[in-house]
Amino acid sequence: MRIVRVALDVPLSTLFDYYVAENMPVVAGQRVVVPFGHRQVVGVVMELAASSDFAATRIKEVVQVLNDVSPLPAEMLKLLRFCSDYYHHPVGMTVLSALPTRLRNPQAVVLKQALTYSLSDSGKALDLDQLPKRKQVQLRILRALQEGSLSAAQIKAISATAPAALKQLIEAGWVEAGEASAPCAKFTFNEEHRLTAEQQAAVDAVNRAQGFAAFLLHGITGSGKTEVYVHLLQQILQRGGQVLLLVPEINLTPQLEYYFRSRFPDTELVSLHSGLNEGERTQNWLLAQSGRARIILGTRLAVFTPLPNLALIIVDEEHDASFKQQDGLHYSARDVAIFRANARAVPIVLGSATPSLESYYNAKSGRYTLLKLTERASQLAQLPSVRCINISNELMPEGISQQLLSALGERLLRGEQSLVFINRRGYAPVLMCTACGWLSGCPNCAGKMVLHLKDRRLRCHHCGHQTRVPPACPSCGNADLQPVGIGTQRIETALQAHFPDARILRVDRDSTRNKGTWNAMRKQIQDEAVDILVGTQMLAKGHDFHNLTLVCVLSPDSALYSGDFRASEKLFAQLAQVSGRAGRGDKPGEVLVQTAFPEHPLFRALRAHDYDAWAATLLTEREQAGFPPFVYQVLLRCEGKQEAEVYEFMRQARSAATGLVMQVEVYGVVAAAMPRRANHIRVQLLVQSDARKSLQQFLRKWQPLLEAIPAKQLRWSVDVDPLEF
Ligand SMILES: [Zn+2]
Numbered sequence: 001m002r003i004v005r006v007a008l009d010v011p012l013s014t015l016f017d018y019y020v021a022e023n024m025p026v027v028a029g030q031r032v033v034v035p036f037g038h039r040q041v042v043g044v045v046m047e048l049a050a051s052s053d054f055a056a057t058r059i060k061e062v063v064q065v066l067n068d069v070s071p072l073p074a075e076m077l078k079l080l081r082f083c084s085d086y087y088h089h090p091v092g093m094t095v096l097s098a099l100p101t102r103l104r105n106p107q108a109v110v111l112k113q114a115l116t117y118s119l120s121d122s123g124k125a126l127d128l129d130q131l132p133k134r135k136q137v138q139l140r141i142l143r144a145l146q147e148g149s150l151s152a153a154q155i156k157a158i159s160a161t162a163p164a165a166l167k168q169l170i171e172a173g174w175v176e177a178g179e180a181s182a183p184c185a186k187f188t189f190n191e192e193h194r195l196t197a198e199q200q201a202a203v204d205a206v207n208r209a210q211g212f213a214a215f216l217l218h219g220i221t222g223s224g225k226t227e228v229y230v231h232l233l234q235q236i237l238q239r240g241g242q243v244l245l246l247v248p249e250i251n252l253t254p255q256l257e258y259y260f261r262s263r264f265p266d267t268e269l270v271s272l273h274s275g276l277n278e279g280e281r282t283q284n285w286l287l288a289q290s291g292r293a294r295i296i297l298g299t300r301l302a303v304f305t306p307l308p309n310l311a312l313i314i315v316d317e318e319h320d321a322s323f324k325q326q327d328g329l330h331y332s333a334r335d336v337a338i339f340r341a342n343a344r345a346v347p348i349v350l351g352s353a354t355p356s357l358e359s360y361y362n363a364k365s366g367r368y369t370l371l372k373l374t375e376r377a378s379q380l381a382q383l384p385s386v387r388c389i390n391i392s393n394e395l396m397p398e399g400i401s402q403q404l405l406s407a408l409g410e411r412l413l414r415g416e417q418s419l420v421f422i423n424r425r426g427y428a429p430v431l432m433c434t435a436c437g438w439l440s441g442c443p444n445c446a447g448k449m450v451l452h453l454k455d456r457r458l459r460c461h462h463c464g465h466q467t468r469v470p471p472a473c474p475s476c477g478n479a480d481l482q483p484v485g486i487g488t489q490r491i492e493t494a495l496q497a498h499f500p501d502a503r504i505l506r507v508d509r510d511s512t513r514n515k516g517t518w519n520a521m522r523k524q525i526q527d528e529a530v531d532i533l534v535g536t537q538m539l540a541k542g543h544d545f546h547n548l549t550l551v552c553v554l555s556p557d558s559a560l561y562s563g564d565f566r567a568s569e570k571l572f573a574q575l576a577q578v579s580g581r582a583g584r585g586d587k588p589g590e591v592l593v594q595t596a597f598p599e600h601p602l603f604r605a606l607r608a609h610d611y612d613a614w615a616a617t618l619l620t621e622r623e624q625a626g627f628p629p630f631v632y633q634v635l636l637r638c639e640g641k642q643e644a645e646v647y648e649f650m651r652q653a654r655s656a657a658t659g660l661v662m663q664v665e666v667y668g669v670v671a672a673a674m675p676r677r678a679n680h681i682r683v684q685l686l687v688q689s690d691a692r693k694s695l696q697q698f699l700r701k702w703q704p705l706l707e708a709i710p711a712k713q714l715r716w717s718v719d720v721d722p723l724e725f
Pocket residue numbers: 433434435436437438473474475476477478
């Protein structure tokens with residue numbers, strides 16, 4: 001009797017046993033179609049067995065073994081089991097969520113043939129000098145094709161917009177696609193930059209690593225971490241290995257993608273992120289899994305891609321909170337990447353200008369090797385000078401101080417760009433009645449609705465609820481309603497009134513909602529068709545605008561005294577990132593921070609560009625207060641519409657926890673930071689321990705007790721190593 005244990009996408013922490021017919025060959029890691037309830041579903045075979053604990057009559061038979069894709073390798077099955085176990089998420093849901101959606105269906109998927117592109121007869125007959133000069137990218141592709149046919153990867157390396165231009169050339173009938181005869185065996189590396197001594201030392205250290213080794217590459221903004229990555233890639237690619245490069249945001253992937261393509265024009269590179277459609281994602285996944293794609297550039301979900309020749313993992317901006325998934329499997333892609341590198345015995349590089357305290361602590365205590373880049377890569381580029389503007393006694397109806405206005409005015413005169421950073425979109429965070437004090441609260445949440453003046457609406461940024469701006473106070477009828485506080489739209493309006501001739505561009509989630517808008521805006525900034533940028537954290541990361549010399553930070557103070565112990569760590573990272581946008585070219589940069597607390601240690605460290613001092617301060621605080629990285633935490637969250645029901649669940653959960661008497665500290669049940677969202681009451685319970693192992697042992701016993709508590713109308717989840725409270 002042959003039995004397979006199958007992972008299915010159901011919320012139960014178990015595998016399911018099925019018979020396999022004798023004539024049906026099957027191995028672990030293969031996808032199978034099995035009956036489940038009244039449906040047929042796709043699952044993944046996790047193991048084979050000779051017998052089952054269930055009665056023979058209860059076991060059903062595998063309907064079909066899917067052979068379209070090679071089985072998930074043992075390494076992936078082990079990784080996924082580890083994640084299910086560590087994050088206490090049902091094994092089947094963990095395994096299935098790691099696959100592209102198409103592979104969760106029984107329809108066969110095929111890896112498309114690689115194509116090569118060449119000029120058609122009419123394309124060969126073209127006189128390129130007669131074509132319009134503004135079709136620059138099309139012309140560059142046609143010129144390159146005159147030299148011979150090219151692979152898709154080689155064409156994409158010509159320009160970031162090459163795929164669109166290629167499509168037009170094919171539609172015009174000038175270029176035709178054919179099947180590639182053999183994969184490109186050529187390896188080209190465009191050596192454009194000389195490494196600094198520090199960069200070279202970092203590259204050498206990683207190259208010397210044998211087997212697993214974790215490196216923290218701590219490089220100030222503009223120090224050229226990407227160039228270190230490029231040189232590491234070169235070594236690996238030359239030896240035939242694959243590199244997994246994880247980045248926090250899909251906003252940054254098109255730029256990075258083009259950058260790496262241009263440096264390795266013959267190497268197949270795929271990106272994996274949520275901005276791709278299902279077809280693209282499946283093809284890219286297959287290219288990676290087959291070993292054909294050698295550079296895999298992706299956001300957190302890419303950490304689960306099977307890579308037969310994986311030789312190096314890089315996690316860029318490792319401190320970024322978006323590596324942590326906030327629903328379903330609450331995993332940290334950075335931490336999973338470290339586990340994976342260890343299991344595969346390959347080196348991993350975590351890069352950041354402002355490392356997470358966890359990683360920094362690991363480096364300081366010798367678990368990771370610390371590599372430092374302390375200089376900007378370009379000799380001309382200096383770190384910006386940072387100054388605080390004390391606003392405690394200044395009246396600023398529009399949120400902008402006089403000093404800041406004059407600094408902006410100077411840049412306008414000199415024809416240089418400025419960035420005004422405020423991490424709040426909309427016009428104002430709340431609308432208030434001047435007579436009775438009514439505030440624009442959201443009917444579904446504990447939060448306030450944000451005023452968006454452009455379309456005269458109030459919007460809740462937590463649940464999406466929106467209404468028109470009321471003509472008068474809904475509470476007392478007074479017609480004088482005033483916006484309170486500042487958001488990006490209000491700053492944009494105020495600056496436009498003050499500098500009527502300035503070209504001002506607002507960049508936030510509202511202004512970049514349509515696909516492609518942000519790319520177009522970035523080009524506008526690079527072409528210097530913008531004088532002042534007003535934006536949120538979208539502008540903080542990774543961008544290199546050469547003529548930008550002034551960064552203004554408007555209202556950072558609320559994070560200093562937030563209840564979230566990570567708020568000030570995040571704020572420093574954000575301000576260091578956004579400050580790093582100033583002075584990347586040959587002109588000196590300046591950063592002005594409006595604050596009522598200029599002597600706060602955070603601002604002192606920011607002025608001195610002294611991450612180490614700041615990290616030391618925070619680590620001391622965390623150690624004294626008993627916070628991570630000195631303890632390990634797990635957060636139980638629960639939400640539901642009935643307050644009594646939510647609290648009853650948590651009461652039972654807590655008493656189950658305290659009843660276990662283990663080496664953990666069980667805190668009280670408290671309301672979440674956002675206690676009501678979308679009409680759901682939200683409550684949480686923190687458990688912590690100074691040993692990871694004790695916490696895991698506790699969780700293994702606690703989880704089944706939690707599952708036994710009645711929770712029909714509730715949603716609850718366990719978040720191991722939570723980042724948000
Ligand atoms: Zn009123």
